[in-house]
Structure formats: structure tokens, C-alpha cells
Amino acid sequence: MKENEMRLEFPSRPENVAFARATVAAFASQLDPTLPELADISTAVSEAVTNAVVHAYPEGEGPVRIAVRLAGRRVIIEVADEGRGIADIGAARRFGGSTRPGERMGIGLSLIEACMDRVEVNSSRGTCVHMEKTLGERRGGQDD
Numbered sequence: 001m002k003e004n005e006m007r008l009e010f011p012s013r014p015e016n017v018a019f020a021r022a023t024v025a026a027f028a029s030q031l032d033p034t035l036p037e038l039a040d041i042s043t044a045v046s047e048a049v050t051n052a053v054v055h056a057y058p059e060g061e062g063p064v065r066i067a068v069r070l071a072g073r074r075v076i077i078e079v080a081d082e083g084r085g086i087a088d089i090g091a092a093r094r095f096g097g098s099t100r101p102g103e104r105m106g107i108g109l110s111l112i113e114a115c116m117d118r119v120e121v122n123s124s125r126g127t128c129v130h131m132e133k134t135l136g137e138r139r140g141g142q143d144d
Helices: 016-031 035-056 089-093 108-115
Strands: 004-011 063-071 074-081 118-122 127-134
Touching: 004 016, 016 035, 016 063, 016 074, 035 063, 035 074, 035 108, 035 127, 108 118, 108 127
Parallel strands: none
Antiparallel strands: 004 063, 063 074, 074 127, 118 127
């Protein structure tokens, strides 16, 4: 399969989390992932988008952007917002760390890292979560 990509933008509303998760999963399905691989991708996207919805725009809502690229057997995803950013990425990455203690469990970034092979978080201007997952070999001996 040649490379393929898609982009998506929507407002940071809770009802758009499921839409984002389903859309990315449907797009990644072109690579014929296993159900556990697809579940990992869906979970990571859901957590990244939920973080943008809950934390990025405390005064209202703003844009959330998703870019997905399929390259060989790799799924490369970026979830970005233009919100307030993360003051302490190290603390946010720790299991139980949250920018809203008492209100949230603080497992979002930890869960994303458990589901994906590579995760980078940049929060210099808004927040961008870059995630990559390499899928196993195709089932059924199909050719690329």
C-alpha cells in the first residue's frame, strides 16, 4: 500500500470524542490491523482528544486537529489544539498526574503511552500529541 493521509478538524466538544475515535479507526483499518491493534489506536486517539476537550480551552471551546498518515505498516497520528498548553509535561505523563487534581484520574498520557509504540508531546504553543504504532504483519498473506 502506498502512503495515505487524512486530516480532520472539529470543535473541542465532548460529543466529538467518539467521532474522532471512530474516524481514525476506520481510516487505520485500511492496513488490516488486528482487533487489539485497532483498540490501542482507538484508545490513544480517544484519550488525546479527551485531554484537548477537557484541558485546552478552559474559557470555552476551540479547534482540535487530527492528522493521520499511513506509511507501510505504521500509523502516525497527531492530535493538536491551540489551547493553553501543559505547564509541566513530566508531571502530566506520570500515572495519576493531572492539571485538574481532584477532578480527573490523570491517566490519559500514561494510557496513550501504553497503547502506542512512540509518543511525543509538544506544548510550546497549544499542545500536539504525536503518536506512532507499527502494526504486525498482514494476515492472510496479502501483498502490499
